[in-house]
Amino acid sequence: MFGISDIPKFLLAFFLVLPVISILHEAGHVFFAWLMGAKNIRLIVGSGKPVFKKGLLEVRKFYFWYGFCSFENIKRKEKLANILIFSGGAIFxxxxxIAVILLVENKVLEAGMVTYQFTYFSMYYIFFALLPMLYPGGYPSDGKIMLDLIKGKDEVIKERTYRVLWKPEEEEWQVLDQNKAVIAGHQGEDDALEEARKIAKKHRPSRILYCKDGEEKEIQNYPRIPL
Known part of the structure; x- marks a missing residue:
């Protein structure tokens, strides 16, 4: 039964141990994303307003609640690359x-409440990350994405394609969706590119093609982001 004496243990787990485990989990995802050539990598700890930024790390006001990562423009998009990215959190x-267990067994670390909570909640993270299910809101777990990829359901990482091109007849830059229907028109090229980035980023996984002189070149991609 939970008693008054357990409150300090709860606070320790909630405000210290769980955030560390969350950071390690997201670090695993971004490590493999980095190996696959990802750019603009961000590792966000917590929710609310940002209170600290350093390099790719961003800590938010409620640092103990939630965590996620973000990245763009991966160079390797094949099935195995995505499986590694989505499994990275559980791997880390x-x-x-295992490292903490070995350190305790070799008496480098002293067994105690922190080491117990760390190993316990790490296994909790691993279990629910790899359990193939849909979270509330319909977003798939890392395990479900991986299982779908193993089963050959590549549509989970199939990119929507958006195009930016100049239309001389209308004298404007146009943003086209994956069906090549016009989404928006702009007088300036930069405005059209910015519009395409906003739309593509909102509808991951996606990519942007820049069309000029009859040729198409990918200038940006936004992969599906693991949790």
Whole structure:
């Protein structure tokens, strides 16, 4: 039964141990994304307004609640690359758990409440990350994405394609959706590109093609982001 004496243990887990585990989990995702050539990598800890930014790390006001990562323009998009990215969080949690266990067994670390909570909640993270299910809101777990990819359901990483091109007849830059229907028109090229980025980023996984002189070139891609 939960008693008064357990409150300090709860606070320790909630405000210290869980955020560390969350950071390690997201670090695993971004590590493999980086290996696949991703750019603009961000690792966000918590929710609310940002209170600290350093390099790719961003800590928000409620640092103990939630965490996620973001990246763009991966160079390797094949099935195995995506499986590694989505499994990265669980891999880092597992490796850190094994490391703590070995350090305790070799008496480098003293067994105590922190080491117990760290290993316990790390396994909790691993289990629910790899469990193939849909979270509330319909977003798939890392495990479900991986299972779908293993089963050959590549549509989970199939990109929507948006195009930016100049239409001399209308004398404007146009943004086209994946069906090549016009979404928006702009007088300036930069405005059209910015519009395309906003739309593509909102509808991951996606990519942007720049069309000129009959040729198409990918200038941006926004992969599906793991949790």
């Amino acid at each position: 949690n597992l490796l850190s758990t």
